[in-house]
Amino acid sequence: MYLYVLQFSFLRIMSKRKAKEAHLPIGECIDQVHLILRKRFCHQQLPDKLEGVEAQHKHLVELLKRTAVHGESNSVLIVGPRGAGKTTLLRSVLRELSEVTEVQKNLLQVHLNGLLQTDDRIALKEITRQLHLENVVGDRVFGSFAENLAFLLDALKKGDRSSSRPVLFVLDEFDLFAHHKNQTLLYNLFDVSQSAQAPIAVVGLTCRLDVLELLEKRVKSRFSHRQIHLLSSLTFPQYVARVQTQLSLPDDFPDGKFVREWNAAVATLCEDKSVEDVLRRHFNSSKDFRSLHMLLMLCLSRVSVAKPVITPADLLDASRSCLADAQANMLHGLSILELCLIIAMKHLNDVYEGEPFNLQMVHNEFKKFLQRKSNSMYNFEQPVIMKAFEHLQQLELIQPADSSSAKTQREYQLMRLMLDHSQIMEALQKYPQCPTDLKQWATSAFA
Amino acid sequence: TPRHATPSIPNRAQPTRRPANVLEEARTRLHVSSVPESLPCREQEFQDIYSFVESKILDGTGGCMYISGVPGTGKTATVHEVMRCLQHAAAADEIPAFLFVEINGMKMTDPHQAYVQILQKLTGQKATADHAAALLEKRFSSPALRKETTVLLVDELDLLWTRKQNVMYNLFDWPTRRHARLVVLTIANTMDLPERIMINRVASRLGLTRMSFQPYTFKQLQQIITSRLNKVKAFEEDALQLVSRKVAALSGDARRCLDICRRATEICEHSAADPSAAGLVGMVHVMEALNEMFSSAYITAIKCASTQEQLFLRAVIAEFRRLGLEEATFQQVLVQHQALCRVEGLQPVSVSEGLAVCRRLGACRLLLLEPSRLGVLQRIRLNVSQDDVLFALKAD
Numbered sequence: 001m002y003l004y005v006l007q008f009s010f011l012r013i014m015s016k017r018k019a020k021e022a023h024l025p026i027g028e029c030i031d032q033v034h035l036i037l038r039k040r041f042c043h044q045q046l047p048d049k050l051e052g053v054e055a056q057h058k059h060l061v062e063l064l065k066r067t068a069v070h071g072e073s074n075s076v077l078i079v080g081p082r083g084a085g086k087t088t089l090l091r092s093v094l095r096e097l098s099e100v101t102e103v104q105k106n107l108l109q110v111h112l113n114g115l116l117q118t119d120d121r122i123a124l125k126e127i128t129r130q131l132h133l134e135n136v137v138g139d140r141v142f143g144s145f146a147e148n149l150a151f152l153l154d155a156l157k158k159g160d161r162s163s164s165r166p167v168l169f170v171l172d173e174f175d176l177f178a179h180h181k182n183q184t185l186l187y188n189l190f191d192v193s194q195s196a197q198a199p200i201a202v203v204g205l206t207c208r209l210d211v212l213e214l215l216e217k218r219v220k221s222r223f224s225h226r227q228i229h230l231l232s233s234l235t236f237p238q239y240v241a242r243v244q245t246q247l248s249l250p251d252d253f254p255d256g257k258f259v260r261e262w263n264a265a266v267a268t269l270c271e272d273k274s275v276e277d278v279l280r281r282h283f284n285s286s287k288d289f290r291s292l293h294m295l296l297m298l299c300l301s302r303v304s305v306a307k308p309v310i311t312p313a314d315l316l317d318a319s320r321s322c323l324a325d326a327q328a329n330m331l332h333g334l335s336i337l338e339l340c341l342i343i344a345m346k347h348l349n350d351v352y353e354g355e356p357f358n359l360q361m362v363h364n365e366f367k368k369f370l371q372r373k374s375n376s377m378y379n380f381e382q383p384v385i386m387k388a389f390e391h392l393q394q395l396e397l398i399q400p401a402d403s404s405s406a407k408t409q410r411e412y413q414l415m416r417l418m419l420d421h422s423q424i425m426e427a428l429q430k431y432p433q434c435p436t437d438l439k440q441w442a443t444s445a446f447a
Numbered sequence: 448t449p450r451h452a453t454p455s456i457p458n459r460a461q462p463t464r465r466p467a468n469v470l471e472e473a474r475t476r477l478h479v480s481s482v483p484e485s486l487p488c489r490e491q492e493f494q495d496i497y498s499f500v501e502s503k504i505l506d507g508t509g510g511c512m513y514i515s516g517v518p519g520t521g522k523t524a525t526v527h528e529v530m531r532c533l534q535h536a537a538a539a540d541e542i543p544a545f546l547f548v549e550i551n552g553m554k555m556t557d558p559h560q561a562y563v564q565i566l567q568k569l570t571g572q573k574a575t576a577d578h579a580a581a582l583l584e585k586r587f588s589s590p591a592l593r594k595e596t597t598v599l600l601v602d603e604l605d606l607l608w609t610r611k612q613n614v615m616y617n618l619f620d621w622p623t624r625r626h627a628r629l630v631v632l633t634i635a636n637t638m639d640l641p642e643r644i645m646i647n648r649v650a651s652r653l654g655l656t657r658m659s660f661q662p663y664t665f666k667q668l669q670q671i672i673t674s675r676l677n678k679v680k681a682f683e684e685d686a687l688q689l690v691s692r693k694v695a696a697l698s699g700d701a702r703r704c705l706d707i708c709r710r711a712t713e714i715c716e717h718s719a720a721d722p723s724a725a726g727l728v729g730m731v732h733v734m735e736a737l738n739e740m741f742s743s744a745y746i747t748a749i750k751c752a753s754t755q756e757q758l759f760l761r762a763v764i765a766e767f768r769r770l771g772l773e774e775a776t777f778q779q780v781l782v783q784h785q786a787l788c789r790v791e792g793l794q795p796v797s798v799s800e801g802l803a804v805c806r807r808l809g810a811c812r813l814l815l816l817e818p819s820r821l822g823v824l825q826r827i828r829l830n831v832s833q834d835d836v837l838f839a840l841k842a843d
Contacts, residue, residue, distance in 0.1 A: 062713065070471070071463045073480060079744065081811045105460040120556070133454060146556045146563070153554055155454035161480075162463045164456040182606060187553045194702065196480040198456045209744050210812045210830065217636060218553070218603070221518030224706045225740045231751035284754040284793060285800060286807060325797035327822075399821075418822045420778055420798050422785075 024255045027305050032253065033262065037300050040246060041293040050092050052238070053085065056228045060093045060203075063226075064168065067201040068103040071161040073193040075202040075223055077174060079209060080230030083288030086205045089230065090170065108167045114176025120185045121145045123177070128152055131167065153188060159198025166199040174204030178214040186215070190222035232287050239283045239292075244270045246296060247310065265309040272312045278319045285323075295322055327419060330395060331427035336438070337380055338388045339431065340366055342397070343442045345417045346424050356401035356414035359389050369441055386410070470712045470728075473681035477672070477709045479702050482524060487674045488667040489525050495658060496529045500630055504533070504545050504596045509622030509629040511653050513604075515638045516660025519700030522634050525660075526600055533598075545596040552606025558614045561607060565599065580617065590626040597629050604635040605644065612649050619652035662699025665691040671701055672708060681712060686733040693737055703740075710736040745831045748811060749839035755796060755804050758787045760836050763814070763827060777805060778823045798823060 024032075039045045050057060056078075066072045078086045097103045110130045117123035125141045128148055135142045135151055143151065158164075169189055171177055177186055189202050204211075212220060212227075234242075247266045253259045269275055282295060298318035299310050331339070344365035348357045363385055370378060380388075392398050393415070401414040408414075428434055428442050466472040475481065486493065496512070503510050516522050530547050537544045548568045550561055562579035566572055574582060599618070601607065607614045622629045637643070638659050641650040663671070668691035676682065690711070694704040708728075715732040749760065762783035766775040769783075785795040796804070802819070805827065809816035817825040829836065 058717070062717070069464050070466070070475075072474070072478060081748075081807060102461045102464075108457070131456070135454075146560045149554070149556055150564070151454050155456055158454060159456040163458055165459050167456065182553065184553060184556065191553075194479045196482065207810050208812045209748055218518045221700055221702055224709075225703065226706075226710065227739070227744070229744050229747065231744070231747050233751050281794065285796070285804065286756070287751075287753045288807075323797065323800055325799045327798060396820075396822075399824075416824060418824065420781060420823050423798055 023257060026258075026308060029255050029258045030303060030305050030308055032255075033249065033303065034300065036249060036253075037247070038297070041297040041300065044088065046088065046091055046095065050085070050089065051242075052232060052234065053089055053230060056089060056230060057093060059228055060089065061096055064093060064097055064107075064201055064203075065100065065103065067166050067168065067199055068097065068100075068107045071166055071199040073197075073199050073201065074226070075190055075193045075204075076226040076228060077204045077206065077211060077223075078228045078230065079206055079211060081288065082207045083286075083290035084207075084230045084232060085289065086207075086230055087172070089228075090203065090205065106165050108165050109170070110167060111170045112172065112177075114171065114173030118176075120149075120180050123180075123185050124148045124152060127169075131155075149184070149188070153192075156192050156198045156200070161196065161199055164198045166201065169200060169202045171202065171204045174206040175208045175211050175214060177204075178211070183216050183219050187219045187222065190219060193224075194222050234287050236280060236283055239287070240270055240276070240279060242289070243279060243292065243296070246293075262309070269310055269312060269315070275312045275315050278315050281323070282319065291322070295319060298322065325423065325426075327397070328423045328427045328430075330397070331419075331423065332431060334392075335388070336435070337378065337384070338392055339428070339434075339438065340369070340378060341385070341388055341392065342417070342419070342424060343428075343438065344369070345398070346419075346421060346442070349417055349421075354416075356416050358414055359386065359411045362389070373437055469679060469681050470716050473676060473679050473728075474709055474712050476675050476677065476679060477705050477712070479705050481675075482527075483675055483677075485674075486521060486524055486528050487670050488663065489521050489660075492521075492525055492658060492660060493529060496526060496632070497532065499656065500529060500533060500598060500632070501536075501542060503630045504542050504598075507543075507596065507628055509596075509624070509627050509631075510656065511619050511622055511631045511633065512656045512658065513641060513653055514632065514634045514658050514660065515636065515640065517636060517662055517698065517700070519698070519702040520660040520662055521701060522660050523602055526632055526634065530598065530600070543595065545598055547598045547600070549600040550602070552601070552603035555606075558607045558609045561601075561614055561618070569597070583621070584617070587621040587627040587629060588624050594626070594628055599629060599631045601631060601633045604633040605637070605640055608644055612646055615645065616649050616652070619649060619654075623652060663695060663701055663704075664699070665695035668695055668699070668701065668704050672704065675705070680727070682708070682728045683730065686711070686728055686730050689730065689733050690737070693741070697741070707733070707736050707740055710739065745813065746835055746839040748813060749831075749836060752808075752813075754791075754793070755788075755800075756808055757840055758791065758793075759784055759801070759804050759808060760813070760829075761840060762787050763829060764833055764836060767829075767833070774826050774828050776823070777802065777825050777827060780805075780827060781823070 060076070060078075063074050063076060067074055078089065080086050094109075097107070108131060110127050112123055112126060117126055124145065125148065128141050128151070129136055129139065131152075133151065133155055135148070141148065177183075180186075189200065192198065193200050193202055208214075212223075212225075215223065244266055247269075248263050249259045251259070282292065285291075295315075295318050298321060299314045302314045302317075303310060331342070334342070341362055344362045345357060347365055348361055363382070366385070389398075390410075393400075397418055398415045399418055401416050425442065428439055466475050496514075499510070499512055514522050514526070533542065533545070534547070536542050546569065548565055550564050550568075552558070552561075555561060555564060557576075559576035559580075562576050562583055563574060566574055566579040566582055569586075572582070601618060604615075607618070609615075618631055618633075621627050622631055633653070641653050645653065665688070669687055672682075672687055672691065687708075690704060690707050694700065694707065697703075711728050711732045714735050715726075715728045718732065719726065749757065752760075759780070762780050763775065765783045765787070766780050767773060770779070781798065781801050784801060788795045802822070805814065805816065806819060808814045812830050815828040815830050819825065
């Protein structure tokens with residue numbers, strides 16, 4: 001990171017000194033590309049303008065502005081699936097608001113997260129700390145939980161609409177706050193927002209569509225029932241356009257020639273037929289941008305000095321590793337004996353229609369196979385088979401059917417297979433040097 | 448903590464703006480926090496509570512009253528109104544002076560904190576819960592020469608429930624003491640709370656003075672809005688009637704009614720080309736606000752889901768139909784899903800991908816899932832009705 005910073009300042013000096021059309025060594029260009037694009041994909045850098053959420057953006061800006069400027073208390077929930085850009089929307093709104101002087105000078109912000117503030121006691125301490133109330137010295141909050149609550153409520157009650165500074169409460173992972181005891185924090189925040197006290201705005205972010213059903217009746221009555229839904233009605237051409245803008249370099253890149261070449265390469269990449277197929281597959285699977293960023297990040301990591309462009313083959317590879325089936329991959333790493341046991345379990349599942357099985361049953365099934373083949377190649381002793389069975393259990397390819405595992409002996413403990421049949425068959429096809437008789441046994445029980 | 452800290456929020460650097468036009472003025476008046484001078488539609492309840500408290504103050508005796516009603520029907524506001532009137536009367540020397548103390552079950556961390564808060568509000572003294580209970584006990588049971596009546600308002604009474612119910616017992620037992628001169632007004636949501644959660648000796652001390660607040664009818668809601676607007680002409684008559692009828696049909700919650708009206712003024716302001724010349728709030732705006740607040744997002748969410756997610760929902764329903772149950776394992780659904788993929792001409796999904804799709808639907812609660820460590824054996828249920836899913840999938 002330090003190196004990058006050095007480089008960056010160095011580049012700036014360079015660009016000041018020279019004309020705009022400076023040529024940088026290819027290595028530095030590639031470093032810059034990585035720096036800029038990684039910021040976009042991994043650090044969720046805010047784009048200059050959000051696309052497709054103009055109405056929601058305007059609603060939220062107006063709402064928060066009224067709190068900051070007119071001192072009107074409000075509460076709102078932003079609801080949308082994971083990766084739909086809820087936090088990005090809020091950050092962009094706050095960035096826009098910070099340009100209004102009245103807002104910038106007045107608005108106090110308190111950010112809470114349901115994953116960090118797991119109960120009201122911690123949340124309350126965090127609120128008092130972020131508000132710099134009087135019982136805070138340095139970073140420590142004094143007083144018991146009850147005193148903290150009384151103190152905070154007193155502070156908010158003393159305030160009034162026209163004189164005290166408005167406070168913005170952002171509750172990330174809002175649904176987790178609804179699981180706190182009695183929902184005390186939510187009740188109090190909403191109650192303040194519905195009574196003539198210090199002006200506050202409560203903004204909750206959640207991915208659960210049924211979040212209102214989690215609230216208690218009195219809490220729900222105090223909530224203003226404003227919900228901003230972030231449900232993308234994105235079409236495929238827009239998705240591809242998004243890929244292109246995400247990969248394109250900005251105009252203020254130091255090397256003009258490199259930018260033109262790179263952006264042209266990205267444009268041709270997006271028109272490529274095979275790339276379109278890959279993107280359509282991802283688009284069909286999910287519309288959220290986080291998985292798209294993951295895909296593009298995998299492509300970007302292949303860009304180097306030796307290969308300074310993204311090729312369609314990169315995207316295909318990246319997509320393959322994104323879509324790979326995890327359990328089928330695990331099957332490739334098993335020994336032949338373990339694979340035999342899995343095939344035996346598959347047959348047991350077929351015959352007994354998904355009833356749980358134990359080691360003895362699996363071993364019997366395996367023995368039947370051995371007898372038919374009269375092949376002593378796989379003739380293992382019982383302890384070895386037991387070991388293999390336990391290994392499968394450790395990999396969680398099989399799981400105990402009931403949790404009372406300690407009581408029964410291991411040989412007779414009932415287990416369930418955690419694999420789908422299609423996964424087993426596919427893994428057998430791809431297994432390196434799989435014996436033919438195994439494959440035959442897998443396809444039919446009477447090989 | 449500093450001994451005499453004065454909790455406060457810092458003052459504004461820049462003053463608030465005044466409402467610039469009619470709609471903004473209306474919005475300020477419609478905000479739930481701006482309590483009006485008089486509460487319309489609760490005259491009878493106001494009168495009852497007023498005469499109850501007044502008679503106790505005049506007689507110098509004590510008593511309890513239990514007030515119930517669903518949220519947003521004006522219970523707390525009415526009691527506050529009564530207290531304000533009584534304090535005016537006391538200031539005018541029509542009745543003896545009295546003390547008013549208010550606690551709220553939701554605003555304390557533990558039921559025993561009630562003692563601490565009552566003591567602090569009565570005397571300004573800080574004490575632990577046990578000590579405060581002892582001090583209050585002494586105060587209410589010992590005779591004193593000059594003693595004024597105390598009116599104690601306990602909001603959200605059900606939160607004060609403890610296993611032994613000693614907090615509730617004390618609260619209702621103090622008024623029965625000879626020298627206490629304590630009037631306790633309790634507020635909760637459910638009508639049968641004393642019968643349901645209180646043991647006999649607590650319920651008996653609470654007594655039978657009860658009052659229930661009925662949900663507002665549409666005429667009352669309309670009157671509430673009109674009185675709040677107080678001659679500010681911002682709404683069409685029909686629009687107001689629509690809001691009040693809708694809310695009265697659903698819950699009769701005045702808070703909801705005011706919130707919808709406020710949202711409608713915003714919509715009106717945004718839809719007008721020139722914000723300063725926005726006209727009256729009409730039917731269209733109110734309809735939009737009602738839709739925003741009452742419609743469920745499930746159907747839109749299904750419509751906006753990706754192709755595979757929609758196919759998965761279809762597969763879930765297909766599997767339910769096949770089984771005749773409302774529950775299926777992921778493995779069973781996956782078979783249907785892959786068949787559907789082939790029908791649609793898409794590449795069949797792998798198990799990992801299918802699980803990811805399933806988890807995404809589970810995260811936004813369109814599906815109800817078992818913990819994901821059960822893998823392909825986890826059971827799936829729908830959180831929406833099948834008809835809703837089919838409607839959403841068919842519409843496009």
